[in-house]
Amino acid sequence: MIIEPAISIRNPKFQRSQREWRWEIAIYLYMAGMGAGSFVVGMFTHWLENPTMTIQVLGFSIDIAKMTLLGGPILTAMGAPFLILDLGIKRRFLYACLNPKTSWVARGFLILSTFIILGLAILVISSFYPAVFTQRAAPWLALEILSLVFALATALYTGVLLKSVKYVPLWNTPYLPVLFLISALSTGTMVLIFSTIGYGYFVPRGEWFYKITDLWVCFGQILILVECFVLALYFMVYRKGNRETGPVVHFILKEIGWLICGGIALFSYAHFLRHPILLIGTSLFLLIGGFSLRIEVLAQGVKEQPPMVRLIKIGINTRTFGKG
Amino acid sequence: MLEKVLVVDHERCTGCRQCEMVCSVFHTGASNPSRSRVKVIKWEDIGLYLPMTCNHCEQAYCVEVCPTKACRREPENNNRVTIDKKRCIGCRTCIIACPFGHPFFDVQERVTVKCNYCDGDPQCVRFCEVKAISFTDADKTNIPKRREAANRLADLIKLGR
Numbered sequence: 001m002i003i004e005p006a007i008s009i010r011n012p013k014f015q016r017s018q019r020e021w022r023w024e025i026a027i028y029l030y031m032a033g034m035g036a037g038s039f040v041v042g043m044f045t046h047w048l049e050n051p052t053m054t055i056q057v058l059g060f061s062i063d064i065a066k067m068t069l070l071g072g073p074i075l076t077a078m079g080a081p082f083l084i085l086d087l088g089i090k091r092r093f094l095y096a097c098l099n100p101k102t103s104w105v106a107r108g109f110l111i112l113s114t115f116i117i118l119g120l121a122i123l124v125i126s127s128f129y130p131a132v133f134t135q136r137a138a139p140w141l142a143l144e145i146l147s148l149v150f151a152l153a154t155a156l157y158t159g160v161l162l163k164s165v166k167y168v169p170l171w172n173t174p175y176l177p178v179l180f181l182i183s184a185l186s187t188g189t190m191v192l193i194f195s196t197i198g199y200g201y202f203v204p205r206g207e208w209f210y211k212i213t214d215l216w217v218c219f220g221q222i223l224i225l226v227e228c229f230v231l232a233l234y235f236m237v238y239r240k241g242n243r244e245t246g247p248v249v250h251f252i253l254k255e256i257g258w259l260i261c262g263g264i265a266l267f268s269y270a271h272f273l274r275h276p277i278l279l280i281g282t283s284l285f286l287l288i289g290g291f292s293l294r295i296e297v298l299a300q301g302v303k304e305q306p307p308m309v310r311l312i313k314i315g316i317n318t319r320t321f322g323k324g
Numbered sequence: 325m326l327e328k329v330l331v332v333d334h335e336r337c338t339g340c341r342q343c344e345m346v347c348s349v350f351h352t353g354a355s356n357p358s359r360s361r362v363k364v365i366k367w368e369d370i371g372l373y374l375p376m377t378c379n380h381c382e383q384a385y386c387v388e389v390c391p392t393k394a395c396r397r398e399p400e401n402n403n404r405v406t407i408d409k410k411r412c413i414g415c416r417t418c419i420i421a422c423p424f425g426h427p428f429f430d431v432q433e434r435v436t437v438k439c440n441y442c443d444g445d446p447q448c449v450r451f452c453e454v455k456a457i458s459f460t461d462a463d464k465t466n467i468p469k470r471r472e473a474a475n476r477l478a479d480l481i482k483l484g485r
Contacts, residue, residue, distance in 0.1 A: 020416040020429070088414015088434035095392040095413050105417050106391035166385065167423040306424045308374065309365065312334075316370060 018168065018301045024086035026295040029158040030187075031079020032112055033180055034290065036154035037188025039072030039119055043148050045192075045215065046070070051208035064203065066126040068195050072188065073119025076154065080112060104164040108157050115150035122147055155184035158294075168301040169242045175234035176297070182230055186223040187290035189216050190283040197276045197283075217279070224264055224286070231260075231293075252296045259289035327462040328402050330377050330439070330446060336456035339366055339373035343448035343457060350447045351437070352430070359430055361439040362448050362457075375448070375457055378426045378439040380405045386418035386427055386438070395427075395436075406440045409433065 053065040159177030344357035394411035
């Protein structure tokens with residue numbers, strides 16, 4: 001005889017945070033945002049500075065500067081299997097794109113797939129054939145712009161997916177997509193700093209190395225400050241409109257506050273000292289902060305109570321029910 | 325065809341959870357309330373019980389958010405909203421989207437399940453001893469309430485005489 005697991009009866013006295021989307025979805029959203037953000041920042045850096053660093057590997061000449069700048073799609077592709085991991089029946093994952101007309105999960109599937117395909121094509125071609133970039137033919141530039149648009153759409157999508165859930169007040173706010181977009185750009189910048197300084201230890205650093213690292217650190221600082229501002233705005237607006245579930249804000253801040261504050265302090269200090277190891281450590285610190293933000297926002301999504309439960313609660317409070 | 329809906333009378337419900345039991349047996353073959361499509365919410369301190377089933381909403385968010393179109397409306401079958409198990413991927417988006425927290429994730433089958441009126445013969449209605457759940461025409465759902473109010477009024481009039 002098979003004994004099946006039993007669940008406790010739902011107790012309407014307590015509002016529970018959602019348990020349907022867990023760490024797998026948090027990693028999926030984080031990696032998608034981080035990869036897209038890194039691609040956007042990398043593409044702008046490439047347009048502005050066009051750094052090049054060619055090395056020979058097994059007879060192939062590879063531009064590792066381009067590989068670092070445009071490596072975002074790899075991160076997004078690494079995150080995508082986590083969505084599949086979360087599915088009940090994993091082998092049916094291709095069905096997830098059948099309803100793009102109304103479903104944001106389906107739209108996301110298509111947006112991410114397009115970004116990964118376009119981004120990887122650009123990454124491979126530019127890493128192995130750097131001349132394509134220097135020549136800048138019109139169709140190639142169009143492809144770059146198109147992939148940039150899809151990268152921005154991917155970063156924005158991570159927030160829009162949660163915003164589309166109408167009955168979770170913490171998610172259903174226009175501030176969330178903005179917050180996740182800025183967080184994607186900041187974590188993307190941190191990945192670029194982390195990887196560029198990291199490989200700087202193994203290959204000779206070009207002239208451009210210090211220039212773009214400085215550029216990214218400045219850009220990262222601005223982004224983190226904007227992120228803090230949007231985060232504060234997001235929490236303030238949420239607390240104002242949701243008195244019952246307002247304490248979740250304290251909980252989230254308690255979990256991620258020290259990471260963000262510590263990251264900002266360390267980042268400023270590392271920039272001041274220009275110490276590469278400190279910069280790598282700080283980037284890691286802020287990357288963990290970005291992940292914590294997503295996992296906490298996801299975990300604290302408390303659904304509004306069903307109307308009939310609210311009605312009965314009002315009845316209990318006004319002593320319409322339970323007199324006897 | 326006249327549309328029928330499930331109507332719950334919380335004043336009659338005793339919280340026996342027989343509806344959960346028969347629902348799980350009918351749909352899964354197992355006597356396991358955690359796999360039932362109806363769930364009884366309890367306020368034990370005041371003795372109030374509310375069996376909750378799918379409302380088959382006019383604007384069903386589960387249908388809207390389903391990425392595979394597994395969740396769909398069937399106008400030919402009491403306008404019910406059903407989930408096609410062969411298409412469902414178990415993403416649980418419908419569970420998150422539903423304001424009533426209705427569709428449930430079946431841990432055995434790894435897909436989302438919901439009330440489908442047992443194909444026109446709801447077992448919860450059939451086995452409810454106190455008739456707390458009924459399956460009635462959508463435009464007649466408030467008739468028992470009206471009748472009850474009329475009876476009370478008649479009693480009051482009688483008392484007045």
